[in-house]
Amino acid sequence: MSVVVVRGAVAVVEDSARVRTGDVVIADGRVVDSADLTGARVVDASGCVVTPGLVNAHHHLLQTAFRTLPGTRGIPMRDWLPAMAAAYADAVVDPELTLLAARAGLAEALLSGVTTVADHHLTWPSGADTVGIARGAATAASDLGARVAFVRGAARDDPQEAAISAEAIVSALVPDGVGGVSADGMLQIAVGPAGVHSDPRETFALLGEVARRHGLRRRTQANEVVDVEIALERYGRRPLDLLEEWGWLGPDVTLAHLCDVTPDEIARLAASGVTATHAPGCDVPMGWGVAPVRRLLDAGIPVGLGTSGGGSNDAGHLLADARLAMQVSALVGPQLPASEVLTMATAGSADGLGRSDLGRLTPGSAGDLCLWDVSGVADAGVADPVAGLLWASPGRRPRSVLVAGRVVVDEGRLVTADEGEIVARLFERVAR
Known part of the structure; x- marks a missing residue:
């Protein structure tokens, strides 16, 4: 022993x-x-x-390679998304880049006290080695001694290809894992489209089927500015209306951001059993909103804390973002106490991953x-x-x-x- x-x-x-x-x-x-x-x-x-050990509930490790890019700061999300997509295309996202970016992001995480990172990977070039991309992030974590929850995301991907890829990643990386978690608990696989602003109902449905077959967690982003705007333009509905209709509100689902939510929506979220992730280090400096964390917590919704990626938050320092969360909380309600925000950065984030063994x-x-x-x-x-x-x-x-x-x-x-x-x-x- x-x-x-x-x-x-x-x-x-x-x-x-x-x-x-x-x-x-x-x-x-x-x-x-x-x-x-x-x-x-x-x-x-x-x-x-x-x-x-702190648990970063929402990161995009690939973006560690794309920090402080000119023309990507303080701009509307409608402009930010294509600017970042162009940068990814120029760099050619492949398993090597994923590995190197993840090594840097995870090293930064460990050096700032984060022992587990949920990596919502959204960039999958057509014809890419998707298992190799996922393995790159997993290898980086294994080499450094960090835990990673790798999320096979989607952002305008072909729905069928995304689902086939997710199946292949589960089979290759956690073939014997229970609920997508490796036997040693160091690697977890989850699924999640970028959001209703990016992905159609079919993508949510097919990735949801993969999740059900393997007991995976489901994760997506909701109710940032662009998410609400595009949902209203495209569907005449708000994002949470669509997620509820599409079967993506439930105890196995974590929603990141939630900057623009109504009292009625908060009540519906609480009734559904979802968990939430606050990402102030992304949303505040970019001007995309502030999640009403106090109201979410008071409604009984577990809330974790994430940094989001280097394309919008140039640091992966979760404790610094916990400080920011305390500071900006007073703008949308009572100020959050330090003990509660520390819980968000540990047990709250772990609960969003379905991992009661972490953050305690x-x-x-x-x-x-x-x-x-x-x-x-x-x-x-x-x-x-x-x-x-x-x-x-x-x-x-x-x-x-x-x-x-x-x-x-x-x-x-x-x-x-x-x-x-x-x-x-x-x-x-x-x-x-």
Whole structure:
């Protein structure tokens, strides 16, 4: 048995608002109440707050290769979408680019305390090796020691081709997985069209059938500005009306963004059992809206937190976006407390993936955790060190990160790869 003990923390955030002191014991990759500590590896957490590994509930890892592109900032989404599509076409999206972009995005994630990333991949050139593209993201995660939930998305794809591709990806990557999750819990497969602004009813139907056959989670984007506008123009209906009619409101569905939702729609979402993902680091700077998170939570809708991709949010730093979520929440309702937003970035995001084993540090949970040093001047005078994780020191990085009990970041540096090599290879591939 492999045993790791994390000892000496200022505070340990177990689950939601439950905070304690004492050891965290991980045996064979899982949190346990106790174990034989003979020969155990001891990780010194002195001066640190220990949290579960953060879970990024909505990312587009491919976009890590397309950050700060001229002409893609602060523009209407109708203009942003074709600008990004042109950039993808110029770069030629293939398994190699997917691998290199995912390596960079996942390395950034680990270095900022994110241990699980939901990667909604939406770019599938005609005739592409779609299994190879999915395998690229999975390989990047495996090499770095991160968890990834790879979402076989669609954005104006042929519906039949998208469904055939999704079947092939499940068969190739998680052939024996239960609910699309590999036996070790490190890889998950899900499906999801980009949204009703992009994909027809047939795409939703066929990907939904793949999900039902394999017990996969379903994910899509809804009620950003362009989504509402195009749905009204094309169908004379709002996006959630269409998703309900098309069978895409249910407990296995997660909806990202939800910036423009009415009280009636919130009630319908709550009744359907869907989960939601807030992405303020994308929606706020681009001017696409602010989700009414307080109202969603009060209605009983579980809400996670995501960064979205580098094409709209040039950073993949989930804790920084958690701070932003607190700040902008006061624009659309009562301000969200730090403890609640931290829960969104951990258990809330994990619940949207159907993964009660993630985002928590309770017995049976995965041994994914972060050590956040709160002993420096950036935290001087902080009365609540857990709240200070979000309010103080914007952009802070963890001292150490463990995934399944394995140290993948130590003293702020990647253990599993060379950061410089990751950066150089991606720049070489995109020739910038």
